[in-house]
């Protein structure tokens with residue numbers, strides 16, 4: 001059975017000039033939930049970070065990045081944004097009102113309301129998760145290193161041990177990220193992936209010593225094999241390299257570009 005891959009909405013622009021974003025249609029019925037996958041448009045940065053760059057560490061003007069964050073923060077309401085320093089690992093940290101920045105990790109989780117967890121990407125997979133019965137949320141960063149290291153399974157395990165939430169209780173959205181169409185990698189990466197998580201014909205199309213890797217399909221398989229129901233996983237938005245006018249793409253840009261943010265949290 002294929003994933004629900006056609007749920008993305010048209011980018012919406014509010015009268016307050018909020019930046020375009022994608023959302024999960026099925027999540028609009030979850031009371032108090034706020035979430036968004038932002039793209040590259042709707043900000044104030046100049047080339048090559050045009051225009052909604054939200055990273056301070058890619059060479060962009062700090063003033064422009066600050067103005068972009070103000071736009072994003074305004075568009076998600078009163079939630080306070082929690083951020084992390086992403087390092088392509090598999091550590092997930094719990095954040096709280098008094099601890100919005102846990103340092104180096106690749107996943108954030110919380111059961112507190114009033115906090116928006118954020119993840120920054122430009123080809124890597126932004127994974128947003130919600131367990132409605134627990135009013136818990138999680139945001140994960142999954143590039144190829146984090147995918148092989150099992151950031152998705154690690155997030156589920158962290159939430160089980162810290163919050164007592166079972167994998168079957170999560171709903172998961174895999175946001176705009178590079179597709180197999182545009183992501184050729186060494187077969188050693190796929191060998192590592194499949195040695196650890198099992199064979200993945202859905203995610204890997206080999207061609208000699210290289211092949212096409214689909215990071216979203218790989219993370220979907222890891223989530224399902226870790227206990228998330230197949231129907232609870234959604235794909236939101238296009239391939240970032242194909243849609244590089246709407247999304248920052250590290251690979252398509254040659255490495256000099258901005259970072260887009262994805263956020264999730266519950267209103268207080």
Ligand SMILES: [Zn+2]
Pocket residue numbers: 178179180181182239240241242243
């Ligand atoms: Zn593509």
